[in-house]
Every structure is written in structure tokens, then in C-alpha cells.
Amino acid sequence: MKQKTIILTGGGTAGHVSLNQAIIPSLLKEGYKVHYIGSNDGIEKELITQSFPELPYHSIASGKLRRYFSMKNFTDPFKVLAGVGQAFSVIRKVKPTMIFSKGGFVSVPVVVAAKLAKIPVVIHESDVSPGLANKIALPFSSHVFTIFQDTLKYLPSEQATCTGSIVREQLFEGNAIRGKKLCGFTDDKKVLLVMGGSLGSVVLNDSLRSNLPELLAAYNVIHLCGKGNVDTSLESLKGYKQFDYVTSELPDLLYAADLVVSRAGSNSIFEFLALKKPMLLVPLSATKSRGDQILNANIFERQGFAHVLEEEMLSKSTFMKAINTLSKKSGEYVDAMKKAESPKTPAEMVSLILQYEK
Numbered sequence: 001m002k003q004k005t006i007i008l009t010g011g012g013t014a015g016h017v018s019l020n021q022a023i024i025p026s027l028l029k030e031g032y033k034v035h036y037i038g039s040n041d042g043i044e045k046e047l048i049t050q051s052f053p054e055l056p057y058h059s060i061a062s063g064k065l066r067r068y069f070s071m072k073n074f075t076d077p078f079k080v081l082a083g084v085g086q087a088f089s090v091i092r093k094v095k096p097t098m099i100f101s102k103g104g105f106v107s108v109p110v111v112v113a114a115k116l117a118k119i120p121v122v123i124h125e126s127d128v129s130p131g132l133a134n135k136i137a138l139p140f141s142s143h144v145f146t147i148f149q150d151t152l153k154y155l156p157s158e159q160a161t162c163t164g165s166i167v168r169e170q171l172f173e174g175n176a177i178r179g180k181k182l183c184g185f186t187d188d189k190k191v192l193l194v195m196g197g198s199l200g201s202v203v204l205n206d207s208l209r210s211n212l213p214e215l216l217a218a219y220n221v222i223h224l225c226g227k228g229n230v231d232t233s234l235e236s237l238k239g240y241k242q243f244d245y246v247t248s249e250l251p252d253l254l255y256a257a258d259l260v261v262s263r264a265g266s267n268s269i270f271e272f273l274a275l276k277k278p279m280l281l282v283p284l285s286a287t288k289s290r291g292d293q294i295l296n297a298n299i300f301e302r303q304g305f306a307h308v309l310e311e312e313m314l315s316k317s318t319f320m321k322a323i324n325t326l327s328k329k330s331g332e333y334v335d336a337m338k339k340a341e342s343p344k345t346p347a348e349m350v351s352l353i354l355q356y357e358k
Contacts, residue, residue, distance in 0.1 A: 010102025011044030022168035060086040062106040083109030098357040115140040126266040128295035165270035167343040179256030183241035192219040193257035202225035207319040252296035278330035285311040304336030
């Protein structure tokens, strides 16, 4: 029997790649040949080629879809058209039975090309309100899966299903001892993990570092500060470990953490939920995003999973006050998270996706 092929796409941020990373091993186990279509310079290329060097990776042109005025709005449509042609060429060559799209700007030309090639497309939306790329992709898709039940009100009922969260199995292979050893922590202080994501880390970095003397009196601090944001003048501080970016080490660092401070991207917060980590969420402000992280954070706060500090209210003093609140109420958050629905496994998600193959 000829081996079946599936194409995955999605990129622009780590959140648009992480689910694809999670399901690739299950697809390979099912006997599928997996190809990936992404941009040439996006984070998806680095993440996929490093994690799965054996996978064919196809780079295409990708224009950014902006909600604001920019001269590039007049030129980027031509990049999208070029990307459609390039994606169509890849699709015709590898002959996939279906395409799975995680969203992001690079996915748009792939989804359009799939429609032209009459290949079924399944898309996935992680946030409460659909992103612009997925809104554009919706008419070209067979089905869309969501994490949040609230997302279904934005989508045609016959075309959408809420699956709940999907968490990669490697996440549960973390080890707290390995994580602390990696950071050089040798005492019994609680561990605070602060991460800003691939975008929007600067204000979190500043708030954390301005409070370091007080924080280090009570905590060991793991700081995922973003590429190019390591402060070499702080590297000798005992109990403070900086990383610009981590991949395979993240499960160990999460297991080592007692408290987490993060932006409110849905992939990350559901991983914290799965590991029962009390979290302080500082969502990207509406002026810096389309407001999706605010919706994500508010839902988690209503369910008792997290404490939320709006970015507009973030300062040296409010950051420290929020950390203290998180610490005091950490037991309440853990109790609430224990009652939450268990996440789906990647294998379960793959079974749902493959229902729509050609």
C-alpha cells in the first residue's frame, strides 16, 4: 500500500507551531509521510527543522495581513499570490490526502492552494476569537477545531467542533530535579518561572528585573527573556537563571516551577493548566494585539485557574503585589485546576483530524 502524505502548515509565532510539533510523532506512528510548508525566515522553520530534521520543509513567500494602514498592504498581496503558486506546486508534487493548518499568515496561501488542488483542509483555532488568518481560511476549509467552547459562536455550527486543549506528551516527561540542576539551584526556595513568549517580552523583563532583589529573597527565578534579551550584567546573581529561548528543556523547567508568570497565549496557558501550575497572566494589551490574550486570560480567571494583571496596570509595584497574591492563593488555583477537564492527547487529536482526509 502506498504511504499516505499529509501537509502541515502554520507559523509566525511559536503558538502557531506547537500543536503541529505535538501531533507529528503521532502522524508518523500512523504511517503518514509528513511535509511542512512555512516561511523562509519565520520561527516555524527553526522549530520544525530542529525538532524534526528528517521532515521535508518547504519555504514559500508570505505577506503579512495587517489590520492597520501600512504601505506594505499594497505589496504584500503579491507575496501572498506568489505563496499560493509555490504552495500549489508543492501540493501537486507531494499529493497529500489532506492539509492541517494551525494558522498564522503563512497558512493563508497554503489553504487557498489546497482548495484549488481540491485537497481537504482542517484548521485549528487556539484563541477565543478566531485570528485574521483563520477567518480568511475558513471558506476554504472542510472543518475547524477549537480549544474554547466560546469560539464556536464565531463559526458556522456545521463546520466547527470544540475539542478542548491538546497537550504534547513530552510535556509530562519533565523532571524538577533536572530543571533545578540546569539552573544551578541548590537550596529549597520556591521557584518562580517568568516567560514572555516569542513576542512582547520586554515589559515583563523590565518588571521582573526591577524587582529582583526582593524576589530573590524568597524565590529562585527562572527567566525566559526572549532572544537577544539576556542581561549579561545579571548572570552572576545567585538564584537567577536567564535563558533567551528553550525547547527540549522547557518541560524540566516547568516541573521545577512552583509559580508561573506569563503572557496569555492559549497554548502556553493550557500547558500550565495541565501541569497544575498557579499562574499570573499578563495578556498583551489591545493596543499591541487583537485582544485575544485578554479574552484567554479572562476566561482562565473566571474559572479560578489564574490571577490576571492587565498590561496597562503593570509597574514595578503592581508586579510585586500580583506575585504576592499569586503565592497566597496558589492552593486555591491548584484545587480549581484539579477539577478541569483533562487535555486530549496528540493521538486523539490526530484521529479527529484524519476523519476529513481525501
